[in-house]
Amino acid sequence: MGRMFAKGYDFFMRPLEKKRFKEIREELLVKANGCVLEIGSGTGINFPLYKSVKKVVATEPSTYMIERSQEKLKQSPVKIELVQAGAxxxxxxxxxxxxxxxTLVLCTIPNPNQAMIEMLRVCKPGGKLLFFEHVKMDNQFLACLQEVLTPAWKKICDGCCLNRDTLTLIKGNDLLINEIKSYYNGLFLSLETIKS
Structure with a gap:
């Protein structure tokens, strides 16, 4: 990830985070328990939202994002260990x-299939995998628009793929889907899943 993208991320995401995303994140993260692994923690937007967990290990491949997350790291009510690593x-x-x-990370991971394999590998049997992601939309016109916009969007947003079919990726793995919530006409989904 580039320095400029990391620097501007929170600023450009602030309107969405204030309007609805913070509430979605809180509803999802309250389901986390025990020892937690966060994939692609970015600027640490989730750090202040963890409550009743033992510990959080947060991975992030970008040095620039890790630098930007230091302030939110101080705001966390639980212990968070930052590890520089890809998913x-x-x-x-x-x-x-x-x-x-x-949360909002599977769209940028270069090999999301391998990332899912790794997430399942490190999760205990019966453990939870919690997702908040934007997905390829069901509406044919909007899905086509996502396809058209993705090449330019990837360049602007440091590799983010608007057209990634993340729901199919999640469903194609050894996961029991406990709950799915849809937001913004199906552009965003939050999922609580369990490793069988």
């Missing part, structure tokens, strides 16, 4: 975490 090769043993969290 496709997590430096943790199998079955290490009770909960794995991914």
């Amino acid at each position: 496709e090769k997590l430096p943790f043993p199998d079955n290490s975490f009770d909960t794995v969290v991914a």
Whole structure:
């Protein structure tokens, strides 16, 4: 991730975060328990929202995002350990975490299939995987628009793929979907899933 993208991320996301995203994140993260792994923690937007968990290990591949997350790290009511790592090769043993969290990150991971394999590997059997992601829309016109916009959007937003079919990715793995909530006409979904 580039320095400029990391620097501007919170500023450009602030209107969405204030309007609805913070509430969505809070509703999702209250379901986290035990030892938590957060994938692609970015600027640390989730850090102040963790409550009743034992510990959070947050991975982030970008040095610039890690730098930007330091202030939110201080605001967290729980212990958070930051680890510089990509989602496709997590430096943790199998079955290490009770909960794995991914929020607005699967769209930018270069190999999301490998990332899902890794998230499942490090999650304990019966553990939770919590997602808040934008997805490819069901509406044919809007899905087509996502396809058209994605090449330019990827350049502007540091690799973000508007057209990524994240719901199919999640459903295609060994996960029991406990709850799905849809927002903004199906552009965003939050999911509570359980590793079987």
